[in-house]
Amino acid sequence: MHIQSTPFQKPVRSKPIVNSAENFMQNKQLSNQADSQPATQPLQQLLTRPDIWQLANRQRQPRTGIATGFRGLDALLANHGWPRGATSELLVDKGGIGELSLILPTLAEMTRQGRMVILINPPHIPYAPALVQAGVQLEKLLILHPRGQRDQLWAAEQSLQSGACGALVGWQTKETPADKDLRRLQVAAREGDCLHFHFRPGSCANTPSPAALRLQLKSDGEQLALQLLKQLNGKSGQRIHLARNPDLVRRDQPLH
Amino acid sequence: MLWLCIQFPKLPLEALTRAHRKAGDDTPLAVTQSSLILEANAAASTHNVTAGLTIATACAYCPALELLERDSERESQLLQQLAQWGYSFTPVVSPRGSASQKSSSKNARSGEETDCLFLELSGSLKASGGLAPLLQQLRKELHKMRISHFMGLGHSPSAAHLLSQLPEHRQWLAETKAPPTPQQWRQWISFAPSKLLDCSNKAIAKLYACGIKRVSQLLAIPLSEVGNRFGRGFIDYLARLNGTRPDPVPSYEPPPEFHSELFFPSPLDNSEQLLFPAGRLVRELCRQLQRRQLYSQQLCWVLDYGSRGSREVKVEISRPLLDPQRLIALTKLQLERVELQEPVQALALKCQQLRALEAQSLREDFFDEGSKLHDSYQLIDKLKARLGHQALSGVTLKESYLPEQAWASADSLSLQSRQRGHQLNPVNAPRPSWLLPRPDRIQQRDHKLFYDGELQLLQGPERIDGYWWQHRRHARDYYIARGVQGSLYWVFQDLTSEDWYLHGVYG
Numbered sequence: 001m002h003i004q005s006t007p008f009q010k011p012v013r014s015k016p017i018v019n020s021a022e023n024f025m026q027n028k029q030l031s032n033q034a035d036s037q038p039a040t041q042p043l044q045q046l047l048t049r050p051d052i053w054q055l056a057n058r059q060r061q062p063r064t065g066i067a068t069g070f071r072g073l074d075a076l077l078a079n080h081g082w083p084r085g086a087t088s089e090l091l092v093d094k095g096g097i098g099e100l101s102l103i104l105p106t107l108a109e110m111t112r113q114g115r116m117v118i119l120i121n122p123p124h125i126p127y128a129p130a131l132v133q134a135g136v137q138l139e140k141l142l143i144l145h146p147r148g149q150r151d152q153l154w155a156a157e158q159s160l161q162s163g164a165c166g167a168l169v170g171w172q173t174k175e176t177p178a179d180k181d182l183r184r185l186q187v188a189a190r191e192g193d194c195l196h197f198h199f200r201p202g203s204c205a206n207t208p209s210p211a212a213l214r215l216q217l218k219s220d221g222e223q224l225a226l227q228l229l230k231q232l233n234g235k236s237g238q239r240i241h242l243a244r245n246p247d248l249v250r251r252d253q254p255l256h
Numbered sequence: 257m258l259w260l261c262i263q264f265p266k267l268p269l270e271a272l273t274r275a276h277r278k279a280g281d282d283t284p285l286a287v288t289q290s291s292l293i294l295e296a297n298a299a300a301s302t303h304n305v306t307a308g309l310t311i312a313t314a315c316a317y318c319p320a321l322e323l324l325e326r327d328s329e330r331e332s333q334l335l336q337q338l339a340q341w342g343y344s345f346t347p348v349v350s351p352r353g354s355a356s357q358k359s360s361s362k363n364a365r366s367g368e369e370t371d372c373l374f375l376e377l378s379g380s381l382k383a384s385g386g387l388a389p390l391l392q393q394l395r396k397e398l399h400k401m402r403i404s405h406f407m408g409l410g411h412s413p414s415a416a417h418l419l420s421q422l423p424e425h426r427q428w429l430a431e432t433k434a435p436p437t438p439q440q441w442r443q444w445i446s447f448a449p450s451k452l453l454d455c456s457n458k459a460i461a462k463l464y465a466c467g468i469k470r471v472s473q474l475l476a477i478p479l480s481e482v483g484n485r486f487g488r489g490f491i492d493y494l495a496r497l498n499g500t501r502p503d504p505v506p507s508y509e510p511p512p513e514f515h516s517e518l519f520f521p522s523p524l525d526n527s528e529q530l531l532f533p534a535g536r537l538v539r540e541l542c543r544q545l546q547r548r549q550l551y552s553q554q555l556c557w558v559l560d561y562g563s564r565g566s567r568e569v570k571v572e573i574s575r576p577l578l579d580p581q582r583l584i585a586l587t588k589l590q591l592e593r594v595e596l597q598e599p600v601q602a603l604a605l606k607c608q609q610l611r612a613l614e615a616q617s618l619r620e621d622f623f624d625e626g627s628k629l630h631d632s633y634q635l636i637d638k639l640k641a642r643l644g645h646q647a648l649s650g651v652t653l654k655e656s657y658l659p660e661q662a663w664a665s666a667d668s669l670s671l672q673s674r675q676r677g678h679q680l681n682p683v684n685a686p687r688p689s690w691l692l693p694r695p696d697r698i699q700q701r702d703h704k705l706f707y708d709g710e711l712q713l714l715q716g717p718e719r720i721d722g723y724w725w726q727h728r729r730h731a732r733d734y735y736i737a738r739g740v741q742g743s744l745y746w747v748f749q750d751l752t753s754e755d756w757y758l759h760g761v762y763g
Contacts, residue, residue, distance in 0.1 A: 096743025100689045100763030116632050124690035127760060128651040128663035129682035131689065138652055138666075144639065145647045158638055164631035219742025247686045248736055248744055248762055252715050 066195060069105025070242055073226065077213070078234030082106060085193040086212035087186045091229070093202040095123060097219035098244050101134075102226075103197055107167055108135035110195070115166025118159050120144045120152060123171055149175050153185070160188035160196055167195040176204065183210045205229055222249065258378040258409065258435055261416035262394070264338070266404045267354075267371045269295040271331040272324050272519055274402060284318050285521075289326040322521070330519060335371050337516055337540075338403070339508045344547035345384075345394065348376035350413070350505035372420075374413045374505055381435075388433050401540075411441055412503035414454065414496045419444055421452045438499075445497060446472030455493065459486055514541050514552065514607040523562070523599030527591050530559070530603055534591065535584045537605040542580040545610070551576035552607035555587065561598035569594055572640055575633045576613055582634065589641040653680040657722045658730055659759060660691065685718060686736065688746040688760030695757035698747060705756055709740030711747065721751070736762070 065081025067074055074080045082088055092099045107117050117140060119126060128138060144159075146152040152173065159165045168189075182198075189196040198211065205216060214229040223241040230236050243249075264270070268287045284300035286293050293314050296305040303318035315321055332353050339351040354369040377390065384390040391407070398405050408420025409429055419425040425444050428436075436444075448471045450463045462485070468474050474482065474494070483491045495501035518533045534557070545551055555571040571586050639648055650666035662682070698707045705711040716735030723730045731751035738744055746760035 094739075094741050094743055095690065095763055096739070096745060096761040097741070098744075098762070104689070116635075122690075124692055124761060124763075125663070126651060127659075127687060127689055127691040128653050129659075130687040131651070132653060132682045133687060134689075138650065141650055142636070143649050143651065144643065145649070146643050147647070151643055155639055155643060159635060162631055162635040162638075164635045221742045244744070244762075245686070248714075249738075250715060 066106060067109075068102070069109075070102075072240050073242065076228060076238050076240060078231055082195055083212040083232065084195070085190045086232075087182070087189055087196040087198055087210070088213040088215065089198045089200055089204075089209055089211040090215050090217055091200055091202045091205050092217045094219070097217060098224040098242070099199065099217050101245065102217070102224065102242070103167075103169065104131075104134045104136070106195065107169070108137075110166035111135075111137035111140040113166065114140065116140050116142055116164055118142045118144060118165050118168045120146065120156055120159075120168065120170045121173065122169075149173055149177065153177065153181050156185055156196075157188045159192075160185060160194045161192040163192045163194075165192065165194050167197065169197045170199065172198065172200045172204075176207075179208075179210070186210045186212070257376060257411055258381075259411065259413050259416040260375045260377050260391075260394075261372055261408045261410065261413065261420045262342075262375070262398075262405050263370050263372040263407070263417075263420050264335075264403060264405050265370050266295055267331055267334060268326050269297060269324075270403055271334045272327060273297065273521060274334070274518065284321045285324065286314060286321055287324050287326050294326055324521060327519075330517070331371065333515075333517065335373070338373055340510050340544060341397070341401075342373050342375050343508065343510045344544065345390070346375050346377055346380045348379075349508040350374040351508055352505075372417065374416065377409075386433070387435055391429070409435070411438070411499045412496055413505045414493065414503050415441065415445060415499070417454060418448055418452050418497060422448050441499075446470065446475055450474060453493070455486075455490060459490065462486070510548070512610055514544060514610065515604065516540055517558075517560075517602055517604035519602045520600065523601045525596060525599040527594050527596055530591055530600065531584075531588055533603050534587050534605070535580070537603070538583045538587065539580045541605060541607065542578050542583065546578050548610075549613045550610040551578065551613050552610055554607065554609075555583065556606040556608065557587065557591070558604040558606060559594070559596070559600045560602040560604065562601040564598045567594070567597075572637070572645065574637055574640075575630075577637075582637075586637055586641045589638065593642070653682060655680055657720055659687075659720070659734075663691070686762075688744075689763045690761040692759055692761070695748070695759045698756040698758055700756055705737070705747070707739065707745065707747075707758055711737040711739055711745065713737050713747075714744075717749075720748075734759070 064084060065074070065077055065079030066084055067081045068077070077083075090099060090102070110117050112135065117136070119141070120143075122143065126141070126143065131138060131141070144155050146155045152170075156168060156170050159168050185196060185198070188194075202216060202218075205214075209230075211230070212232045214231075216227040216229055218225045218227075220241065223243050225239065225241050227239045228234075228236045268289075269285065272287065273285060282299045284297065284303060284305065286296040286300050286305055288294060288311055291311050293305060293307055293309045293311065295307055296314075300314075300318060300321055303321070305314045305318050305321060309317075311323065335351050335353050339349050342349045342351075351373050352371065354371050377387070380390060381387055384393060394407075395405075406420055406426055407429060408416045408418070408422070408425055410416030410419050419441075422444060424447070450468050450471055450473070451460055453460065453463075453471070463474065466485075468477075475498075479491055479494070482494070492501065496503040516537050518537060520533075524530060538555075541552070541555075551573075553573055555573070557569040557571070559567045559569065561567070569590050571583075571590050573583070573586070577583060636648065652664050652666040654662055654664045656662045696707075698705050698711065700706070705713075713735045714737060717733035718735075719731075719733050721729075721731040729752065732748040733751060734746060734748045736744060737747045744762035745758055746762065747756060747758050749756050
């Protein structure tokens with residue numbers, strides 16, 4: 001496992017996309033408080049905002065993320081884990097490179113805590129024996145097959161904001177969802193404090209997205225190669241290689 | 257014994273117009289029976305349309321008059337519903353319909369008999385905090401249901417029926433705090449005009465011919481004399497009125513199901529318009545259920561297209577739910593998807609199986625994992641209502657050597673129940689996280705396998721051979737293979753045909 005830092009092509013967004021109305025409200029609150037309280041107070045308040053990135057205090061940053069189960073990946077992520085209550089985009093072109101095993105430890109942990117995990121339109125049948133082997137409690141797993149994109153987005157939004165659901169995994173259908181829909185899902189995930197994993201094709205890497213974390217997943221032949229395309233409150237552009245389960249890639253002597 | 261008689265003078269009209277949106281709707285309406293006006297609404301009454309007019313006269317008074325044919329069946333349905341409503345206040349309830357009465361006994365005065373409901377209240381006074389609050393409650397709910405009514409209180413059903421027609425008594429009832437003493441009852445009954453007696457028109461004409469204008473005059477006559485003139489039945493009636501003889505009424509048993517219907521005089525052609533009446537029915541249901549401590553697992557909506565058939569819409573509910581707002585929200589999700597083929601003439605809500613609320617299910621709400629579980633049930637209900645039952649599934653393990661039979665699709669309802677039974681354990685061998693619904697054929701050329709590029713076998717074989725006792729033997733050698741782009745696949749060679757297949761993907 002080795003980490004390389006490569007310069008990222010696109011300029012890093014210094015300010016995340018936040019609902020403008022929300023921004024306005026926050027600013028208004030800040031200015032209200034500034035009137036009544038000493039001058040140092042607003043600054044403190046400003047610094048505690050989740051969307052302000054303090055490079056100097058990286059060490060002091062709280063570990064608020066949800067552990068991914070991979071120590072190397074945790075170290076790269078700003079909150080030492082998947083961003084809580086936000087969308088994480090996983091850009092994958094070809095299945096079978098370990099894309100599900102990347103999130104399976106988190107999903108299993110969610111079900112063990114008694115929270116629901118919902119899969120929307122998975123590409124194949126989630127195979128129960130493998131899920132149990134990974135520690136998933138099957139009774140907490142719900143699979144949805146909505147027909148059409150509208151129903152799919154509706155189901156995703158409802159599940160995310162319900163608060164009952166610990167993690168939602170969605171696969172993009174043939175149609176690319178509009179930017180406004182992605183933003184709605186992101187807001188819904190924040191409302192319901194739900195992890196949202198969104199599998200999208202690699203071609204989406206060039207279009208901007210409101211997701212808090214974007215990872216490109218590829219295979220280098222043996223291992224799963226991850227590249228951080230975007231991360232709120234953190235650096236991006238790093239790469240990391242995660243080895244696959246040794247049980248799978250162990251090579252037997254050929255019989256014939 | 258304390259009997260309350262509630263009379264519903266406008267039931268024929270209300271059974272047909274209850275679904276109307278506004279109380280202050282000012283289209284003049286009238287209900288007709290055998291070409292006579294039976295009942296008219298307030299708007300029609302201002303045009304002097306009253307009961308007993310012929311249709312021609314009524315239309316001359318008010319050209320805009322809308323005429324509706326009387327529907328006895330719907331009327332008796334509504335009376336049954338009212339009985340069910342009354343049952344929530346007292347267990348002794350007896351409805352008396354005008355339609356059935358007329359055919360069964362010739363005694364009844366035709367046309368003037370109204371539907372009424374008898375409630376025995378003596379057992380319910382304590383629970384509702386006295387007579388006045390109870391009556392207040394009854395009046396309020398009837399008003400909410402938009403049913404016009406008047407009430408009478410008596411020591412027997414017959415007396416209550418008689419007194420409900422006496423204006424002085426009704427006025428007293430509106431102000432009273434405590435049930436009357438026996439002397440008061442006797443006074444009222446003897447004060448009542450004899451035309452209010454529940455007997456045939458002929459008998460009443462005879463009474464007046466004798467100069468008996470008040471019941472007191474009648475009671476002054478020795479009973480044997482009265483019996484000679486008016487017959488044994490009349491004496492019986494007087495005895496029941498006095499309370500010297502028991503006055504039995506048929507007791508009402510609530511059905512084990514809920515059924516309520518709203519009829520639209522002008523059919524609706526938009527499913528959004530249905531939401532308002534649907535909300536009313538749901539609130540009615542919830543009130544019923546709460547009082548009888550029942551719950552329903554399914555709401556069945558029937559959209560009646562009149563002569564062109566009907567359509568059923570079902571809303572499934574996974575756990576006891578008595579909150580009308582949530583039920584309406586679930587219904588809304590379903591109704592939004594319904595395309596009306598024809599204008600809807602009536603909307604009915606049916607719940608076939610009502611189950612008793614169990615203390616256990618409630619306890620889980622309060623102390624167990626609590627709101628999280630509750631939230632997930634709500635979410636599942638919502639998803640089911642919009643996406644349909646078949647779009648939700650879960651997965652479970654099954655005991656089988658065959659990979660495609662080692663899992664099963666589970667009903668999403670069983671999702672949340674904790675399993676206490678015997679636990680199945682999966683095979684202790686690497687299994688793919690994705691299974692293909694049916695094995696995909698792999699190309700084979702020069703002893704090489706091709707699936708999106710050449711496949712390289714890493715591990716294997718794992719032989720799965722069994723089910724030879726079934727009509728087709730499954731003998732397979734499973735391998736883990738890697739594609740050119742680094743994907744790991746689960747492939748097998750069928751030993752009987754020697755063909756290669758892709759069966760799973762290690763995602």
